[in-house]
Amino acid sequence: MIKMLNAVMVCTSLVGLVGVYALKYSVEDIASAKVALERKIDRQEGDLSLLKADWSYLNQPAHVAPIVARHQEALALVPTAQDQFGRMDNLPMRPAAPDTAALDALLSSLDAGIDPIEQLIEAN
Amino acid sequence: MAIITEGAETISLDGGRKARGNLTKARIRWVIVALVLVFGTVGGRLIQLGATVTDSTIEGIERDVITASRPPVLDRNGLEMAVDIRVPSLFAEPRRIIDVEEAVQKLRTVLPDLNEDWLRKRLTGDKGFVWVKRELTPAIEEKIFQLGIPGLDFVTESKRFYPSGQEASHILGSVNIDNQGTMGIEKHMDDDSLALLQSIGLARGNEMTPVNLAIDLRVQHVMYETLQDALVRYKAIAAAGVMMDVKTGEIVALASLPDFDPNNPSTLFQDYNGVKNDRFNRITSGIYELGSTFKTVTLAGALDSGKVRITDQFDARFGVRFGRFTIDDFHGKHRVLSVPEVYKYSSNIGTIKIMQQLGKDDFRAFLGRIGMDKPVPFELPEMRKPKVPDKFSEIVAATSSFGHGLSVSPLHMVRAVAAFVNDGNMVPPTLYKRSEADARQLYEQVISPGTSAEIRYLMRLNALEGSGTQMNKLANGYRVGGKTGTAEKVVGRTYSSDKTFAVFASAFPLDNPRYAMVIIVDEPQDENAQSGHTAGWNAGQVTGRVVQRVAPMLGIAPDFSEMLDTSLVPVELR
Numbered sequence: 001m002i003k004m005l006n007a008v009m010v011c012t013s014l015v016g017l018v019g020v021y022a023l024k025y026s027v028e029d030i031a032s033a034k035v036a037l038e039r040k041i042d043r044q045e046g047d048l049s050l051l052k053a054d055w056s057y058l059n060q061p062a063h064v065a066p067i068v069a070r071h072q073e074a075l076a077l078v079p080t081a082q083d084q085f086g087r088m089d090n091l092p093m094r095p096a097a098p099d100t101a102a103l104d105a106l107l108s109s110l111d112a113g114i115d116p117i118e119q120l121i122e123a124n
Numbered sequence: 125m126a127i128i129t130e131g132a133e134t135i136s137l138d139g140g141r142k143a144r145g146n147l148t149k150a151r152i153r154w155v156i157v158a159l160v161l162v163f164g165t166v167g168g169r170l171i172q173l174g175a176t177v178t179d180s181t182i183e184g185i186e187r188d189v190i191t192a193s194r195p196p197v198l199d200r201n202g203l204e205m206a207v208d209i210r211v212p213s214l215f216a217e218p219r220r221i222i223d224v225e226e227a228v229q230k231l232r233t234v235l236p237d238l239n240e241d242w243l244r245k246r247l248t249g250d251k252g253f254v255w256v257k258r259e260l261t262p263a264i265e266e267k268i269f270q271l272g273i274p275g276l277d278f279v280t281e282s283k284r285f286y287p288s289g290q291e292a293s294h295i296l297g298s299v300n301i302d303n304q305g306t307m308g309i310e311k312h313m314d315d316d317s318l319a320l321l322q323s324i325g326l327a328r329g330n331e332m333t334p335v336n337l338a339i340d341l342r343v344q345h346v347m348y349e350t351l352q353d354a355l356v357r358y359k360a361i362a363a364a365g366v367m368m369d370v371k372t373g374e375i376v377a378l379a380s381l382p383d384f385d386p387n388n389p390s391t392l393f394q395d396y397n398g399v400k401n402d403r404f405n406r407i408t409s410g411i412y413e414l415g416s417t418f419k420t421v422t423l424a425g426a427l428d429s430g431k432v433r434i435t436d437q438f439d440a441r442f443g444v445r446f447g448r449f450t451i452d453d454f455h456g457k458h459r460v461l462s463v464p465e466v467y468k469y470s471s472n473i474g475t476i477k478i479m480q481q482l483g484k485d486d487f488r489a490f491l492g493r494i495g496m497d498k499p500v501p502f503e504l505p506e507m508r509k510p511k512v513p514d515k516f517s518e519i520v521a522a523t524s525s526f527g528h529g530l531s532v533s534p535l536h537m538v539r540a541v542a543a544f545v546n547d548g549n550m551v552p553p554t555l556y557k558r559s560e561a562d563a564r565q566l567y568e569q570v571i572s573p574g575t576s577a578e579i580r581y582l583m584r585l586n587a588l589e590g591s592g593t594q595m596n597k598l599a600n601g602y603r604v605g606g607k608t609g610t611a612e613k614v615v616g617r618t619y620s621s622d623k624t625f626a627v628f629a630s631a632f633p634l635d636n637p638r639y640a641m642v643i644i645v646d647e648p649q650d651e652n653a654q655s656g657h658t659a660g661w662n663a664g665q666v667t668g669r670v671v672q673r674v675a676p677m678l679g680i681a682p683d684f685s686e687m688l689d690t691s692l693v694p695v696e697l698r
Contacts, residue, residue, distance in 0.1 A: 028148070033662075036251075042210075042280060045210060046209075046210035046239070046262070046280060049207070049208060049209045049210045049261075050209050050210075050262075052207060053204075053207050053285045053287060054203035055210045056203065056207060056287040057287035058289050059203060059204075059287075060203070060288050060289075060291075060341070060345075061288075061291075061341055061342055061344075061345035061346060062288050062289050062290075062291045062348075063287075065345065065349065079672070079673055080676060082600055082672070083601075083681040083682075084600040085676070085681055085682050087681070
């Protein structure tokens with residue numbers, strides 16, 4: 001009986017030993033993977049900060065203005081003058097009344113079951 | 125002794141069993157002692173390990189502090205003005221360096237600008253940490269890694285980078301190598317709250333909420349470029365400008381030339397054309413006699429008191445005598461002038477008469493009311509106290525009425541002009557974004573809305589018919605109004621007529637004022653033979669050029685209808 005118990009206990013402790021060591025090694029692996037990931041994140045954050053700085057530098061008026069100046073002649077760029085601005089209410093009214101005869105003809109042909117647009121599509 | 129020598133026999137009374145039992149007891153005791161010793165050692169070591177304080181500082185500075193980050197600074201449209209970039213910094217652990225000579229030679233192949241002797245001294249010894257070079261580029265970091273020198277390593281530091289370069293230098297200020305603000309808004313952020321955040325460890329290495337400034341970088345760019353152009357065009361020694369939203373007090377643009385590069389703060393101390401310390405912020409920490417632009421202030425005070433009305437006439441036929449001095453007009457008309465004419469022709473005599481009708485003590489009190497005698501409450505730490513006498517004598521009051529004998533900063537003037545056109549509501553200027561509702565809580569009524577309408581009329585009148593016509597020609601359609609000021613500079617002990625200080629204080633669009641602006645040009649020369657040398661020809665033109673370019677950006681459409689101007693005329697004068 002006691003021998004049996006001893007054997008069981010030895011087995012359990014062996015299994016426990018193997019289990020604990022396996023856990024220990026897997027934790028170590030995960031820890032080193034975490035450190036590696038952290039380093040990677042850190043490096044990428046660093047790169048990102050440089051890219052962001054680059055992007056904002058390229059977007060600055062101070063950076064764009066010299067480019068405009070360089071191409072001023074070729075593209076005929078000049079600052080907008082006051083008289084180049086317009087308003088919606090300065091636009092002229094619609095020139096003529098709608099073509100009622102043509103609209104009537106279209107409606108009557110539609111009533112008769114002939115759709116001129118459909119015919120155009122079919123013809124093509 | 126005697127007993128032993130007698131050779132007495134010892135008699136053993138214990139049985140074999142008891143003897144074994146005693147032996148076992150003794151063994152158990154020894155085992156207990158051994159165990160206590162072993163566990164005692166382990167425990168002692170644990171206590172020892174727990175008690176040791178590891179040195180986490182880097183040459184006396186906490187490791188966290190040097191990697192402290194700062195919030196990005198954005199303009200009002202979200203464009204970055206200052207960002208943090210992560211850069212590697214090289215350090216060495218001298219006690220781990222095996223061959224110092226080899227390390228020195230190898231390092232100098234990558235960083236040839238390091239002094240050989242200095243580097244050798246730095247790497248020798250038993251120290252745990254020394255900086256070799258801070259804020260390097262990733263490319264150099266890679267090269268040094270390739271060298272494979274033991275005892276050299278990198279930490280990632282935050283470095284401040286200003287993508288806008290010099291354009292907003294005086295607003296942003298600069299930081300030192302430990303990322304602490306030393307000037308401008310950077311210093312203000314530190315004094316305000318950031319230092320506290322960093323000290324309790326919240327501002328370390330993490331992304332921080334960006335700070336939104338009121339500056340519009342597009343407007344700032346136009347202002348900067350136009351001022352640079354002014355330096356060349358008028359061969360001036362300095363130029364500066366500030367634009368403020370009259371309703372909210374937000375500073376939309378602020379530039380002062382000569383300036384410095386915030387990415388390289390030591391440029392602040394470089395001489396400019398042989399002049400030392402000339403790169404300061406002229407808008408906040410420069411105080412000047414602002415000349416005739418001050419007439420706007422005098423007239424606002426006089427009209428608001430009710431002692432002077434816009435329909436009054438003043439005798440400007442003869443100069444005003446004070447003992448030995450006679451003050452006369454620059455563009456003398458020498459006749460009786462109405463109040464709008466006094467303003468339009470910039471009559472010193474008329475302004476003195478108007479001030480005298482108001483009374484010198486009331487005039488001084490009005491200057492106090494609009495805060496001319498105290499520094500403007502503002503975020504930038506670079507501030508200088510204005511020079512305004514506590515009590516005015518007759519002659520000082522007279523010269524003050526047209527802007528001589530007292531010195532204030534251009535920021536004082538822009539705040540006053542903003543209040544005058546904004547129905548008399550004065551609001552403290554700010555570099556941070558502020559909503560109109562928030563600004564209303566800070567409003568301080570300095571003149572009545574009626575007087576404000578009269579001042580708007582006078583400013584517009586001056587642009588149409590007075591000294592602001594040069595400006596108006598350029599900014600036609602944007603309803604700008606303003607007053608010129610050409611102050612003679614003090615050279616030695618007297619005022620010089622060829623060294624002048626030109627100012628233009630303006631606001632636009634005057635039918636519904638939104639922005640106030642002050643431009644200064646120091647010692648301008650005539651642009652060409654045809655141009656005059658008063659402020660309208662330089663500071664005025666600069667104002668016109670700025671408005672012409674920025675008004676569309678700010679959503680102000682040009683309007684040429686004369687009705688807008690006629691509606692500004694007060695009822696009494698129609």
